[in-house]
Amino acid sequence: MTTVTPTATTAPTATVAELLSHLRFPTSGPGPAWLTQARHRSAEWATMRGFPTLKDEDWRYTRLGPLLDVPFERAEAGADHRISSSTIEALTIDAESTRLVFINGFFAPELSSMTEVPDGVTVTNLASVLAEGGAGLEPFFSHPFGEHDHAFTALNTCLFEDGAFIHLPAGSLVTAPIELVFLSEAQGSPVVSNPHSLILAGPGSRVAVIETYAGNTGAITCTNTVTQVVLEEGAQVEHYKVQDEPDTGFHLALLDVRQGPESRFSSGSVALGSKIARNEVRVRLEGEGAEAAIDSLYLPCADQHHDNPILIEHAAPRCTSRQLYKGIADERGHGVFNGRIIVWPGAQGTDASQTNKNLLLSDHAEIDTRPRLEIFTDDVKCTHGAAVGALDEEALFYLRSRGVPHEAARALLTYAFAREVLDLIPSESLRTHVDTLVADQLLTDHDATGARSDE
Amino acid sequence: MMLQIENLHAQIGENEILRGVNLEVAAGEVHAIMGPNGSGKSTLANVLAGHEAYDITGTVLFEGEDLLALSPEDRAAAGVFLAFQHPVEIPGVGNLYFLRTALNSVRRQRGLGELDVMGFLALARERMKLVEMDESFMSRSVNEDFSGGEKKRNEILQMTVLEPKLAILDETDSGLDIDALRIVAGGVNALRGPDRALVVITHHQRLLDYIVPDQVHVMAGGRIVRSGDKHLALELEAHGYADLGQEVASDRSASVGATP
């Protein structure tokens, strides 16, 4: 594993104010006046709030020191990137799909491919919508900061340059998944990018979106991304995410979902990359009869740290939610599950389940899990379960007795453990794509030096 | 007349399940109710036992009193017993303790003295023999980890201990092998007498070989569409419900229409 030491001489960013000033906030960019105001308000709030520490319940297992010590620069718009179309092809899941590519948070139209979408459906970059005034988008950026917010979500509002904008009018249907590719690339010095995407699904509409995060091996980058999804009555959105950023980088993500009546949201995500990755999901079930299913697989190895906070709020009657999170920690990897279900008063008939299973494969790895239930009404059915353990010795023995070498048997069983999440992905092309990535990581022989980053 | 049901309607939300049931059962009689799935048989049983999920109109008189005005426990004390189709499990509550609490509650209501532990045990042992139940059942939790057949036998045991005037058996025979069926029927027949009445809900004619009915009714679409003597059950066994004629068919489709 290559150790990368920051070479820049700038002092580390100890406070939010210092970071903002270092990143030259505010910059005078185009965009509606309300957005400028929202950016300033967010900056004030983040400065006041400060960076999270281990004392914050939602961050108690994630040390941000290694991130805050890096003197990040702001990514430059239009900087010459070295991303070729063959890189994009390697990340492509379905060649026929609409694909938006972003480099360090800036839209790269020359690498994107647009296919025809049904009448009324908009698939474009957010900056272009905001440049035209961004009518109706103010609430997505001017919302009051709540109990669950933290400096990074606010910094995203302050600093975001672009992201995807997907809008589906009532009853519209996009058949092929829309692919969003976010690439990060160091530009001489470590850079931070802040993509911000909106997915707005009108009543009865349907769409599938795949977010892919990747970057150059060895690059020190920080991706601080926010995706907001709104499902109106009866809408159906499938969301997938593949996080395979270089394990020298940092990944902070928030997927924020609000669901109307009878809507269905599903999310499947796989975390492979980053030195420190925090993949936060918040789902608010606001309309009666809404359903959400969130599945996630995280595979911290080497010195990786994967934190998975999820908050599901049942705020309307008769909603259903299900979570399946599986973690595999190897070498010095550290996996964290921080799940939370809140059933608010009045959310009668709630059915919520939460499952977190973990494999701990090394003496130096660590798993921390906190499956939390907070229930404020009586007519509910809520269950949760969490387990941490090693591979089944008997299964291991069985495979070895049939001639499979120990390491191979271990890899095979580990892979089988991961498959439960992968098998939930309905799209075959996506499943194959993710399966290959996971198999690459789990089925390659891990020797003591952690060979993966040397590829 | 022990039980008089007149124009009984029951619905959950917009879904009307019983659509005007009329039935009279006299003391000493055994009535069988048959009919296809979804025809309202179990709903009728639940409504008579006082399940609170339904909106109900119509009248039900039990020994001349308004049964619908009573709480489930008061109906039990008055002598109405339902052998459930799917008896619920109650973890941590001992079977014997449960039965003694139930019996003494009912006895108190009926103005009888409570049975002490010894008196109760003697009674329970005697009735357990009747349904060929092992004593080990009594220390287990109510229905917990009981097999399907064990649950049904436990229902009959409770019935023979509580000695109701009107017993309603909701598909007590379903899922039973021939030996279990014989045991269950034996328990039921032991309870028969001139002061008691039985309503037996079943899908299969074979139970009626053991518990011979005075009358057989066919339910469809939330109503009793045909009544006859025990030969009606044999006829149904031979030809199914499809041959019952236009009336049933139209009622069934109406029923389906009401349950989207």
Place this chain on the structure above:
Amino acid sequence: MTGVSDDVREFVSQQYQYGFSTDLDTDVVPKGLNEDVIRLISAKKHEPDWLLEWRLRAYRYWITLEEPHWQNVHYGPIDYQDIIYYAAPKPKPELASLDEVDPELRTMFDKLGISLAEQERLSGVAVDAIVDSVSVATTFKQKLADVGVIFCSFSEAVQNHPELVRPYLGSVVPYRDNYFATLNSAVFTDGSFCFIPKGVHCPMELSTYFRINAADTGQFERTLIVAEEGADVSYLEGCTAPMRDNNQLHAAVVELVALEGARIKYSTVQNWYPGDAEGRGGIYNFVTKRGKCAGANSRISWTQVETGSAITWKYPGVILQGDNSVGEFYSVALTANHQQADTGTKMIHIGKNTHSTIVSKAISAGHGQNTYRGLVKTLRSAEGARNHTRCDSLLLGSDSGAHTFPYIEVKHPSAQVEHEASTSKISEDQLFYCRQRGISEEDAVSMIVNGFCREVFKELPMEFAVEAQRLLSVSLEGSVG
């Protein structure tokens, strides 16, 4: 749909049976806390200098601390200067026998059903009775002494067995442990002390009965139980308090030490005054309880039934230091009216092949809020550690709440940790089934809730199990319309 919940909603006008107060001649020190008060308490108890020093160190540390507020309970500010830190029934000088115990006091314990006379109801159980802050009577002393078991008030132990108290005091719960344990270390007035020497199986259950009687007092007792190699003891703790409009603070510390092969079973039935139906008054029960399985093959079990107190906040835990040691936690917590509970356990696995079991049953009724908070931690040394946790919550009434906050931290790949939890309302099918058999709704609720708790009750000694069931039924009275 006319659900049962409508009937269940009208909840708990709980009749607290222990709400009388007794007119005892009481010796109190003035309200408030400072070094002089601590010196006065220590002097009244004729304590050695080392203990006074220890108290003062704790006090000086305490004044640097802030009261914690991370727990999931809500209460107004506590004025620590408005509490009486020492209140003791004035004893006759030197009791020659139990017959000389103040008759008022004996009447009080008779009302509580706790007999101080050795031949009565709880015969076979040795009782240490503590009123307000001071141990007033310990029964069966001689019989225990015959086998070498020391069971006496903490104050007596300090006088008579300082060599046994000093090395263990603060060895499991150090005086710097947490805000309330630190306060307790500074001001504790009495409690029980048990010492079971090597190889001795304690011939009877040991029991302490706590009673807060005087107004405006805090109760800060400290219990220390030491079981030497191969020793075995079962210890019971019960608590009541009179009904008063204001809140009273109870901040106790319990330390258990189990040496190699020793077993300690600690059972609590906590029925402090919970406050009235509107949430006025009641005890703040902020307690630190911890055991250390110091030796290999030792075992510590905590069983608790928490039905009282306005607020219960405690996590009886076990430090599993010795190899193959076992920690257990069985809990029933019922919150009705406006009661709040934030309780659970901490299992810290250090030794090899250490096992822990957690079973928590929470019942929330009325506006009751019930939180399970538990930590299972396996260190890198804890090869082969196992934990199984089962947490179930039952809700009775749409204004009640049930919350589950487990923390699981695993650092050894051979460790196996499993946590399961469920939350649901009382089953309408079960209620209907019971009622169809003639059982009233109220009895049915009580029966189902008791069944839900049975896994925990069966861990209690017989008398306590019966008492616990009865308490639960009383607390649920009025739960149905």
